Amino acid sequence: MDPLEELQSSLTGGSRVIVISRADIDLRPPPPDNTLVLLKIAEGSLAAGGRGGGFGERRVVQVSIFEAKSGSWTKLFDTIDDARLPDFEVPYHVSRLPMTLADGTEAMGYGVVDPDLVGEMLARGGPSSS
Numbered sequence: 001m002d003p004l005e006e007l008q009s010s011l012t013g014g015s016r017v018i019v020i021s022r023a024d025i026d027l028r029p030p031p032p033d034n035t036l037v038l039l040k041i042a043e044g045s046l047a048a049g050g051r052g053g054g055f056g057e058r059r060v061v062q063v064s065i066f067e068a069k070s071g072s073w074t075k076l077f078d079t080i081d082d083a084r085l086p087d088f089e090v091p092y093h094v095s096r097l098p099m100t101l102a103d104g105t106e107a108m109g110y111g112v113v114d115p116d117l118v119g120e121m122l123a124r125g126g127p128s129s130s
Helices: 003-012 115-125
Strands: 017-021 034-041 060-069 072-080 095-100 106-113
Touching (some): 003 060
């Protein structure tokens, strides 16, 4: 699966994914320069979407980082069961986030556009610290 297909599948699949993006999410070709950090969170009734009164699990179980540069997508980083996972936390200011998919249709996900936070996530355990 190429990086764009994998990215789009992650964004539109059934798993709980929080997106931290440098810019608005637009996957149409050719994509504008952007970096997306995908935080997959634990499934189940205790996951972030089912938190009642602020209690519940917000544990990150997978981190994937994709970058669009010069008109194409590249997967920079992917980890499951890595010692660095506790360094990644779901930001509390996550909200509904519109995304434009590769075919031009729009979808809604959860995340935040925050270039500074993307930089922090890269520094915590992304490819630059490998």
